[in-house]
Amino acid sequence: MLDDFFSRALIAGIGLALVTGPAGCFVVWRRLAYFGETIAHSALLGVALAILLDIDLLFGIFACAFAVVLLMYHLERRDTLPADTILGLLCHGSLAVGLVMLAFFPNVRINLHGLLFGDILGVSPVDLLVVWVGGAVALGVLWWIWRPLLAATVNVDLAAVAGMRPDRTRLVFGFLVAAVIAVAIKIVGVLLIVAMLVIPAATVRRFSASPEKMAVAATAVGVASVVGGLFASAEFDTPSGPSIVVAALAMFSVTRFVRPNRA
Amino acid sequence: MASPASRPMTADDRSARDPGFLVRARDMGVRRGERWIVRHVDLDVVRGQMVCIIGANGAGKTTCMKAALGLIEISEGSIDRVQSLEVGYVPQRLPFSPTLPLSVRRLMTLTRGFAASEIDAALAAVGLERLGDPPLTTLSGGELQRLLLARALVHRPDLLVLDEPDQGVDLAGAELLFRLVEKIRGDLGCGVLLVSHNLRKAVDIFDDIVVLVPHEHDKRLSDIEERLKASRRNNVALE
Numbered sequence: 001m002l003d004d005f006f007s008r009a010l011i012a013g014i015g016l017a018l019v020t021g022p023a024g025c026f027v028v029w030r031r032l033a034y035f036g037e038t039i040a041h042s043a044l045l046g047v048a049l050a051i052l053l054d055i056d057l058l059f060g061i062f063a064c065a066f067a068v069v070l071l072m073y074h075l076e077r078r079d080t081l082p083a084d085t086i087l088g089l090l091c092h093g094s095l096a097v098g099l100v101m102l103a104f105f106p107n108v109r110i111n112l113h114g115l116l117f118g119d120i121l122g123v124s125p126v127d128l129l130v131v132w133v134g135g136a137v138a139l140g141v142l143w144w145i146w147r148p149l150l151a152a153t154v155n156v157d158l159a160a161v162a163g164m165r166p167d168r169t170r171l172v173f174g175f176l177v178a179a180v181i182a183v184a185i186k187i188v189g190v191l192l193i194v195a196m197l198v199i200p201a202a203t204v205r206r207f208s209a210s211p212e213k214m215a216v217a218a219t220a221v222g223v224a225s226v227v228g229g230l231f232a233s234a235e236f237d238t239p240s241g242p243s244i245v246v247a248a249l250a251m252f253s254v255t256r257f258v259r260p261n262r263a
Numbered sequence: 264m265a266s267p268a269s270r271p272m273t274a275d276d277r278s279a280r281d282p283g284f285l286v287r288a289r290d291m292g293v294r295r296g297e298r299w300i301v302r303h304v305d306l307d308v309v310r311g312q313m314v315c316i317i318g319a320n321g322a323g324k325t326t327c328m329k330a331a332l333g334l335i336e337i338s339e340g341s342i343d344r345v346q347s348l349e350v351g352y353v354p355q356r357l358p359f360s361p362t363l364p365l366s367v368r369r370l371m372t373l374t375r376g377f378a379a380s381e382i383d384a385a386l387a388a389v390g391l392e393r394l395g396d397p398p399l400t401t402l403s404g405g406e407l408q409r410l411l412l413a414r415a416l417v418h419r420p421d422l423l424v425l426d427e428p429d430q431g432v433d434l435a436g437a438e439l440l441f442r443l444v445e446k447i448r449g450d451l452g453c454g455v456l457l458v459s460h461n462l463r464k465a466v467d468i469f470d471d472i473v474v475l476v477p478h479e480h481d482k483r484l485s486d487i488e489e490r491l492k493a494s495r496r497n498n499v500a501l502e
Contacts, residue, residue, distance in 0.1 A: 028360075028362050029359070029360050029362055029363040030360070031360060147373075147374070150373065151373050151374045153359060153360075153363065154357065154359045154363070154365065154370075154373060155354055155357055155359065157329070157334055157352060157354055158352060158354060158373065158374065159374065160332075160334050161332060161334070161350050161352040161424075162374035162375065162418075164374065201362075202362075205362050205364065208364045209364060209366060209398075210364055210365075210366060210369050211363060211364060211365065211369070213364075214364055
C-alpha cells in the first residue's frame with residue numbers, strides 16, 4: 001500500500017491532521033495564528049540556510065523555526081514592541097532574507113511551488129515516518145503539558161500560583177507548533193499550513209462543551225478535510241494542498257447553518 | 264532546608280516550618296526601568312487574619328500583591344513565604360478568549376483534579392450550588408466572581424488572595440462578598456490578603472491594612488516641606 005503515492009498522501013495527511021487538531025485549538029485559544037504564519041514563512045530562510053550549509057532541508061527548516069520561537073520569546077518579554085509588530089518583522093523579514101539568499105544559488109534548483117503550496121503527492125516513505133513519529137512525539141508532549149497550558153491560557157497568574165511554570169509551558173508549546181509546522185510544510189506548504197491549524201478548531205467551536213471535546217472534534221474535522229480534499233483533488237485534478245484547505249473551509253461554511261445544541 | 268523525615272522533629276524544625284506568618288515582606292520594592300511601582304512595603308499575613316492592601320489607582324496595589332505571591336520579581340527588600348504554601352488566588356477578571364469552551368465545573372479542575380463532592384462543597388460555600396454546569400460566558404459578573412472564589416476554595420488554601428473583588432460589583436454585591444470572605448476565613452482558618460480601594464469597608468473588617476501611597480506623593484510631600492521651610496526662611500528674612 002505504501003508503494004502507491006495516493007495512499008502515502010492519505011496516510012501522511014491523516015497523521016498531520018491528528019496533531020493539527022488539538023494543537024490548532026490552542027493556536028485559536030491563544031490567538032497564535034500570526035505566530036504560526038511567522039514560523040511557516042521562516043521556513044524559506046531555513047531552506048536557504050540548509051542549502052548554504054549543505055545540510056538536510058528539513059533540518060534547516062527546524063533550526064530556523066526554533067530560532068524564531070526563541071527570538072520571539074525573548075523579544076516579547078522585553079515588551080518594547082507589540083507582539084504582532086515583532087511577528088510582522090520576523091515573518092516577512094525571514095521570508096525576504098530567505099528569498100534573497102536563494103538568489104545567490106542560481107545553480108540550485110528548489111521546488112519553490114512545492115514549498116509554498118505543499119507536495120503531498122510527493123511524500124516518500126521516509127517522509128511518512130517523519131510525520132508519524134514526529135506526530136506521536138508532538139501529541140505526547142501536548143498530553144504532558146495539557147493542563148498547565150490550558151491553565152495558562154485561561155489566566156497566567158492562576159497557573160503560576162498553582163506552582164505551574166507558564167513561561168516554560170509557553171516556550172514548550174512554541175517549539176511544538178514550530179515542529180508541527182516544519183513537518184507539515186511538505187504536506188500543505190508554507191502558505192496553507194496555518195489553515196490546517198485554525199479552520200478545524202474554528203469549525204467545531206460552536207459545538208464543543210469542553211476544551212477536550214473541542215480538540216477531539218477539531219481532529220475529526222481535520223482528518224475529514226484531508227480525506228475529502230485528497231479524493232476531490234484526484235477526481236477533479238486540482239492541486240492537493242489547496243484542495244484539503246478548501247474541504248476544511250467547506251465544512252466550516254456548511255456547519256455555520258447547523259444550530260448547535262448548546263450555546 | 265527541610266529536615267530528613269527519619270529524625271525526630273525538634274523545636275527548631277517546627278519553628279522553621281511554622282514561622283508564625285504565611286507571607287512576610289520587609290522593605291519590599293518593585294522597579295520598572297527608572298520608576299518605582301511600589302517601595303518600602305512591610306507586610307505580614309498570619310493564619311486566621313485578614314489583611315487589606317489599600318491605595319488609589321496606580322499606587323501599585325496589584326503589583327504589591329503579585330510580588331507577595333512571587334508572581335513578579337522584587338527589586339529590593341525581602342519576601343518570605345511558608346514552605347509549600349497553598350494559595351487560593353481569585354483574579355479580578357478572567358479575560359480569556361471566548362473561543363475556549365469552559366464550563367463552570369471544568370473551571371474548578373483547571374489546575375488540579377478534584378472529586379465531584381469537593382467541587383459541590385466549594386460551589387455550595389459561595390451559594391452557587393444550584394448553578395449547574397453552564398458555559399462561563401453565560402454567567403453574570405457577580406456569579407463569575409463567586410465562582411472564582413469557589414475555584415480558590417476547592418484547593419483548601421492556607422492563604423486566600425483576592426484582587427479587587429469589589430471592582431465591578433454593586434454595593435450590595437460587594438457587601439455580600441466581603442461577608443462571604445470573612446465566613447470562609449472563619450471556616451478554613453486561612454489567612455486572607457485582599458486588594459481593595461474601599462477604605463471604609465476595610466476599616467470595618469480587616470485585622471491589618473497596608474496603605475500604599477503613590478510614589479509621586481512622597482516627592483510632592485517633600486516638595487511641600489521644602490517649600491514650607493524655604494518660605495519660613497523667607498519670612499524670617501523679611502521680618
